Amino acid sequence: MENKNEHITSYKEHFSTYAALILLTFMTVFISVFGADLRTLSVATAMLIATTKATAVAYYFMHMKYEPKIYKVMLATVIILFAFFMMMITIDYLTR
Amino acid sequence: MTIRMQKEVKEMEDWSVGVMVKKQNTEHQTLNIKNMNHAFTLPNSGHNFDAKASKMGMWLFLYTELLLFGGLFLVYMVYRSMYPDEFLLASFNLDVWMGTLNTVILLTSSMTIAMSITALQKGNKKLSIQLMWITIAAALGFLIIKYFEWGAKFEHGLFPGMDHFGTLPTGERLYFYLYFFMTGLHGLHVIIGAIFIVFVIFGVKKGTVTPERYSLLENSGLYWHLVDLIWIYLFPLFYLIH
Numbered sequence: 001m002e003n004k005n006e007h008i009t010s011y012k013e014h015f016s017t018y019a020a021l022i023l024l025t026f027m028t029v030f031i032s033v034f035g036a037d038l039r040t041l042s043v044a045t046a047m048l049i050a051t052t053k054a055t056a057v058a059y060y061f062m063h064m065k066y067e068p069k070i071y072k073v074m075l076a077t078v079i080i081l082f083a084f085f086m087m088m089i090t091i092d093y094l095t096r
Numbered sequence: 097m098t099i100r101m102q103k104e105v106k107e108m109e110d111w112s113v114g115v116m117v118k119k120q121n122t123e124h125q126t127l128n129i130k131n132m133n134h135a136f137t138l139p140n141s142g143h144n145f146d147a148k149a150s151k152m153g154m155w156l157f158l159y160t161e162l163l164l165f166g167g168l169f170l171v172y173m174v175y176r177s178m179y180p181d182e183f184l185l186a187s188f189n190l191d192v193w194m195g196t197l198n199t200v201i202l203l204t205s206s207m208t209i210a211m212s213i214t215a216l217q218k219g220n221k222k223l224s225i226q227l228m229w230i231t232i233a234a235a236l237g238f239l240i241i242k243y244f245e246w247g248a249k250f251e252h253g254l255f256p257g258m259d260h261f262g263t264l265p266t267g268e269r270l271y272f273y274l275y276f277f278m279t280g281l282h283g284l285h286v287i288i289g290a291i292f293i294v295f296v297i298f299g300v301k302k303g304t305v306t307p308e309r310y311s312l313l314e315n316s317g318l319y320w321h322l323v324d325l326i327w328i329y330l331f332p333l334f335y336l337i338h
Contacts (some may be wrong), residue, residue, distance in 0.1 A: 006147075006216045007211070018207040025199050025331075033192060046332035053328045061210045062321045068292035071155060078159045082166045089170050095176065 007066040017060040024053050154315040158322050161285075165326050168278050172333060175270045180190045182267025187337040189254060190275075191245065193337035198241050199327065205234030206324040209293070209317045219307045221300055228297050228313075231320065235290035242283055246276075275334055282330060285323045290301045 028049040030043055060066045064072065176183045209253035253260030254272055260273065296316045299305035305312050 009214055011211055011214055014207050014214065018203060021203045021206075022200060025196065025203065028332055028336065029192065029196050032332070043337075046336055047326055050328050050332050054325050057206060057321055057325050057328065061206055061324075062318055064188070069116070071152070071206045074152075074159065082163065085170060086173070090172060093174060094200060 007063070009060070009066070012075065013060065017056055021053055021056055024049050024056075145309065145311075147309070150311045150316075151314060153288070154318050157316060161322055161326075165278075165281075165329075168274070169329065169333070170283075172274050172278070175267070175274070179267025182265055183271050184337050186264075186268040186271035186275075188332065189249065189252070190335050191248075192335050194241055194245055195331055198235070198238050201234050201238050201241070202327050205231045205238075206321055208234070209320045213268050213310065213313055213317050216300070216305070216307055216310050216313055221307075224313075225297055225300055227294050228300075230295055231261060232290050235286050235293075238286055239283065242279065246279075246295045248334065249276075283327055285319075285326070289316070289320045289323050292319055 028046055031045055058075070064075065075096075123221045206225045209231045212231070215221075215224035215227060249255060249272075250258075254264075255261060255276060256269070256273055261269065264272070293316050296305055296313045299312055
């Protein structure tokens with residue numbers, strides 16, 4: 001009943017994830033500060049980059065990559081639930 | 097179950113049998129206890145440790161945290177769509193570079209705590225503890241920068257209830273309500289996460305968190321990554337409206 005047979009993520013893999021996250025951070029700052037004309041595009045891009053970063057954190061840092069399927073199903077349930085809330089609120093405000 | 101554990105369970109059972117026999121010295125009771133000899137684990141005896149269940153419990157807690165912040169992001173979404181220009185105007189009061197620096201600090205600390213798990217799994221306790229201290233130092237760095245940021249807002253009277261705040265248009269006031277509430281709640285999570293990691297450091301030193309049994313470290317790591325995850329969304333939504 002100990003933490004046996006668990007995957008050990010290498011330092012290298014963690015560092016690569018980190019490098020990618022830093023790169024994405026500077027990308028999103030750059031787009032926001034210097035690409036001010038693309039305002040509507042910039043919001044969507046910022047959210048897309050943030051979601052990419054969040055996925056990388058969950059997948060590599062939080063070891064989701066190596067977890068059993070049940071954890072992934074549970075995470076997907078929460079994301080779908082939140083997406084549903086978001087959709088309902090958007091529909092509510094668009095039809096007022 | 098290892099032989100050592102079996103032996104300990106046996107001792108535990110013998111002890112409980114002894115207690116029962118002393119209490120009620122009837123043949124009936126003694127027989128009953130002896131029939132229970134299969135897979136018998138006393139609560140809090142240390143033999144009912146389950147790494148998988150522990151991690152799943154932590155994840156379930158993190159899901160509730162995600163929905164807590166998720167609700168706040170929905171409030172943000174609605175008000176930003178109602179007052180897009182005032183949100184933009186209010187966001188100019190924030191320092192993008194301080195926000196960027198804090199993002200880098202949190203990402204770095206996320207990597208160090210992830211690496212400290214690797215170090216402990218490989219049996220390198222010293223490196224693991226050092227990496228945890230770096231994570232805590234990063235948490236303090238984050239909070240210090242946050243202190244200067246909030247301090248500047250207080251000086252400009254932008255905190256809800258202050259004089260200048262009262263003169264602002266509705267949209268800008270809503271922006272600052274959300275800014276202070278969401279970054280404040282996030283800051284609270286940073287403090288809790290850092291305290292959690294301090295406990296894990298003492299656990300490693302005492303030997304309750306070991307290379308064979310590192311669930312506590314793993315769970316504190318998961319919590320810390322959640323803090324990072326929330327900031328990943330807070331940063332572009334509050335600092336980068338341009």
